[in-house]
Structure formats: structure tokens, C-alpha cells
Amino acid sequence: MARIIGGIGTSHVPTIGVAYDKGRQADPVWAPLFDGYKPVAEWLAEKKPDVLLFFYNDHASTMFFDLYPTFALGIGDRFPIADEGAGLRDLPQIRGNVDFQAHIGESLVNDEFDLAFFQNKPIDHGIASPLPLMWPHEPDWPGVVVPIAVNVLQYPLPTGRRCYRLGQAVRRAIESYPEDLSVVVVGTGGLSHQIHGERAGYNDTDWDMEFLEQLCDTPEKLLHLRHADYVRLGGAESVEQIMWLAMRGALPDRLTEIHRNYYLMTTTAMTVVVYEEAGERAQPSAASTSVEA
Amino acid sequence: MFTQNPQTVGIEELTGTYVFDLRTCNRTLAFNRFFWNMIRPKYRQAFLDDEEAAMTVASLSDEEKALVRARDWLGIVQYGVNFFVLEKWARVVRRTNLEVYAIMRGETLEEFMQTRAVPHAT
Numbered sequence: 001m002a003r004i005i006g007g008i009g010t011s012h013v014p015t016i017g018v019a020y021d022k023g024r025q026a027d028p029v030w031a032p033l034f035d036g037y038k039p040v041a042e043w044l045a046e047k048k049p050d051v052l053l054f055f056y057n058d059h060a061s062t063m064f065f066d067l068y069p070t071f072a073l074g075i076g077d078r079f080p081i082a083d084e085g086a087g088l089r090d091l092p093q094i095r096g097n098v099d100f101q102a103h104i105g106e107s108l109v110n111d112e113f114d115l116a117f118f119q120n121k122p123i124d125h126g127i128a129s130p131l132p133l134m135w136p137h138e139p140d141w142p143g144v145v146v147p148i149a150v151n152v153l154q155y156p157l158p159t160g161r162r163c164y165r166l167g168q169a170v171r172r173a174i175e176s177y178p179e180d181l182s183v184v185v186v187g188t189g190g191l192s193h194q195i196h197g198e199r200a201g202y203n204d205t206d207w208d209m210e211f212l213e214q215l216c217d218t219p220e221k222l223l224h225l226r227h228a229d230y231v232r233l234g235g236a237e238s239v240e241q242i243m244w245l246a247m248r249g250a251l252p253d254r255l256t257e258i259h260r261n262y263y264l265m266t267t268t269a270m271t272v273v274v275y276e277e278a279g280e281r282a283q284p285s286a287a288s289t290s291v292e293a
Numbered sequence: 294m295f296t297q298n299p300q301t302v303g304i305e306e307l308t309g310t311y312v313f314d315l316r317t318c319n320r321t322l323a324f325n326r327f328f329w330n331m332i333r334p335k336y337r338q339a340f341l342d343d344e345e346a347a348m349t350v351a352s353l354s355d356e357e358k359a360l361v362r363a364r365d366w367l368g369i370v371q372y373g374v375n376f377f378v379l380e381k382w383a384r385v386v387r388r389t390n391l392e393v394y395a396i397m398r399g400e401t402l403e404e405f406m407q408t409r410a411v412p413h414a415t
Contacts, residue, residue, distance in 0.1 A: 014380075014390075015390070029411055029413065029414045029415070059377040060325075060329055060375060060377045060378045061332060061381075064325075064326065064329055065318045065322060065325055065375070066322065066326075082332070083332055083333075083334075084332055084380075084381055084384070085331045085332055085337070085380070085381035085382070085383075085384035085385060086384040153313065153375060153377060154313055154314065154315065154318055154375070155298060155300070155301055155312055155313065155314035155315070156298055156300065156314070156315070157300070159300065194310070195376055195390065195394060196310075196311065196370050196376040196397065197309040197310050197311050197367070197370055197371075197397060198308060198309025198367065198397060198398055198399065199307060199308060199309035199310050200309070200394040200397050200398055201394055201398060201405065201408065201409075226299070226300045226301075226302070226303075227300040227301055227304075228300060228301050228302055228303040228304045229303075231303075231304050231307065231310060232303060232304075232307060236304075236307075236310050237376075264410050265409070265410060265411045265414050266391060266406070266409045266410070266411060266414050267390075267391070267394060267409070
């Protein structure tokens with residue numbers, strides 16, 4: 001049986017990808033970000049998951065507003081990395097597992113989540129920005145990705161509660177797959193940021209910390225938040241944190257946060273957090289936390 | 294008859310924040326598509342070769358063309374363009390996102406960066 005062995009929440013800021021491609025890992029301005037992903041990469045190297053299942057959003061790279069799906073699952077052995085206006089990145093195509101993706105799609109639809117499906121479409125910085133910081137990719141990625149795109153661009157967006165329930169259904173889908181695959185679920189986006197209009201540059205670190213605390217310990221308290229609440233509390237584009245709720249919905253009730261890095265450099269509170277089921281680790285003191293804002 | 298999405302009630306009270314919804318998109322689809330097309334080298338080159346011709350081919354209105362000519366980033370957002378297609382055009386006209394944020398706030402890049410946690414970041 002396939003099983004979920006943990007979760008990751010991560011920002012997906014496009015400039016992370018640009019800095020990565022330019023080799024700025026040791027640049028003092030960027031090091032607090034890249035260093036914060038090293039424990040994540042080490043955790044993944046130790047746990048060796050077969051699959052990373054991503055809740056991410058397409059930034060109108062592959063999908064356009066003439067037909068923009070609320071939820072869409074990608075099917076394919078390979079996904080190209082999208083050209084978002086600045087040319088192609090030097091990364092191998094993302095790997096997939098068609099049987100596993102198709103099973104998840106069938107399970108979700110039979111569970112009343114009527115997703116759209118895409119095939120042979122590029123994947124943009126929603127996944128490709130943080131992925132190389134977490135997983136080695138030379139000569140190729142060590143595992144496969146299940147991409148689930150969530151509409152966080154064009155209102156009406158799915159509610160936070162709906163995303164959480166999608167995560168719960170994804171857990172049922174994974175656990176009904178007969179093959180012994182180990183899966184890490186990843187929620188992307190956030191934390192606080194606004195990148196349009198005169199309010200661009202808005203952040204609130206206190207709210208970000210409260211969100212992380214509630215997400216880990218009392219996620220049901222977040223489910224009543226409306227999109228307007230996220231926009232007010234964390235800036236317009238922080239509404240994408242509903243994708244962290246989807247990740248949380250796929251995880252067990254009691255969690256231990258084993259790593260957190262928070263780096264508000266310019267506009268986005270760039271954050272990465274790793275979760276395991278509570279009790280998985282003998283020594284919770286091994287947790288590493290770094291906060292810079 | 295206009296009906297309000299309960300999930301977005303209150304956003305209109307936040308100064309400098311614009312909801313991109315189905316009504317907006319219905320009004321501005323061609324303009325959004327013009328910027329979205331910049332993910333393709335062919336459209337990037339066509340724009341760089343002849344801006345006016347590229348805008349005419351994309352069926353932009355006179356008002357939309359004027360916004361593009363003026364590089365009026367805030368005006369384009371207020372008109373109803375989604376930032377995530379706009380940023381693809383920013384790459385083509387060699388503006389960084391930080392520069393665009395500063396312009397939308399009515400600041401120089403230097404002024405904007407002084408408000409940031411790491412002002413010397415690039």
C-alpha cells in the first residue's frame with residue numbers, strides 16, 4: 001500500500017529559481033534562503049520518498065483564462081519546465097508515474113472531486129522554483145511528481161475548506177494504491193506577500209507565525225477563513241496558502257514540525273516547513289528552526 | 294444583476310488591491326492574452342520588432358494600446374490585467390518584478406528597497 005510519510009510547505013517564488021540558476025547559493029543575500037532548504041534536502045535524502053505530490057498553482061503559464069480549471073491533475077511520464085518569458089531553464093524534465101497519477105485521478109473523481117486533467121503540458125515555477133532546492137537533479141530527479149494545480153488566480157477560487165477536504169481525499173487515494181510507494185505531500189505558495197497594485201510589498205510576519213502554528217496544531221481553526229481574510233491579513237497573493245491547507249488535509253491529525261526556515265528578504269515571506277506525524281521522531285529536539293525577517 | 298461573491302467581501306476596502314474575477318476576465322481576455330503570449334519566443338520577437346503591429350494583431354483597443362505605450366504598469370493592473378501574465382511581459386521589456394512593484398507603489402526602486410528587510414537584495 002502507498003503511504004504518506006510526511007509533508008512540506010514551501011514558497012514558490014520565481015526569483016528563487018533565477019538565483020538558483022545563477023549559482024547564488026552562497027551569496028550573503030540569498031544564503032539564508034538556500035541554507036534553509038538544506039535540512040529539507042537532507043530529510044528527503046534520508047527518507048527517500050518515491051513520490052512528491054504537489055499542490056501548486058499554474059501562473060497562467062500553461063493554462064490560460066479562456067479555460068482555467070479549479071483543480072487539475074497532471075498525467076505523464078515527463079513534464080517539461082515552462083518558459084515563462086525569460087527562456088528555458090537548465091533542468092531535466094520533471095518525472096511522473098502514469099499509473100499512480102491515473103489512480104489518484106480516478107479515486108478523487110469517484111470520491112466526488114471532479115478534477116480536470118492535463119497531459120503533456122509544461123510545469124512552471126509553482127513547482128520548478130523550490131524543487132531543485134529539495135531534490136537533486138543530476139543527471140535526473142530521484143523520484144516522480146504528482147502535480148495537482150489549484151486555481152488561486154481567478155476568482156471564484158476554491159475555498160480553504162474545500163482545499164483541506166481535497167487533501168483528505170488525496171490521502172484516501174494514496175492509501176488505496178496497492179503498490180508500496182512512499183509519498184511526501186507538498187503545499188506551495190505564500191507566505192505573506194502582495195505583488196500587484198499600490199499595496200504591493202505588504203507583509204505581516206506575526207500573521208505568518210500564527211498561520212504556521214495553527215496549520216500544524218489546529219488546522220480546523222483556519223477553515224473558516226474566507227479569501228478576503230487571507231488577502232487582508234497576508235496580502236492579496238497570500239491567498240495561495242489555501243494550498244498549504246490541502247497539504248495539511250492529507251496529513252495525520254497530530255504533527256511535529258521538524259524544520260522551519262522563514263526569510264522575508266524583499267517582497268515574499270519565503271518559508272519552508274517539514275512535517276512528520278507526531279511520535280515519528282524519538283528526539284523532537286532535533287528540530288531546526290531559523291527565522292529571519 | 295450583479296451579485297457579490299461572499300468570499301471576496303471586504304477586498305474592495307483594501308486600498309490598492311484589485312480582484313481578478315470572471316467579470317474582469319470577460320472584459321479583458323484579449324488584453325490578458327496579449328501579455329500571456331509573451332511566453333512564446335515568436336510573440337516576444339514580434340513585440341520587440343514592431344510594438345504597434347503586435348498590438349494591432351492582438352486586437353487591442355486604443356485605451357489598451359495607450360497603456361502599453363506608456364508602460365503604465367499600475368494602469369494596466371487597474372484596467373483588469375492579472376499580474377501573472379503582466380510579469381511575462383516585464384521580462385520582455387527588461388523590467389524586474391521589484392522595479393514593477395516600486396512603480397505600482399509610486400516609488401523609485403531605491404525608495405522601495407529602503408522599505409524592505411534586505412534593502413541591498415537583488
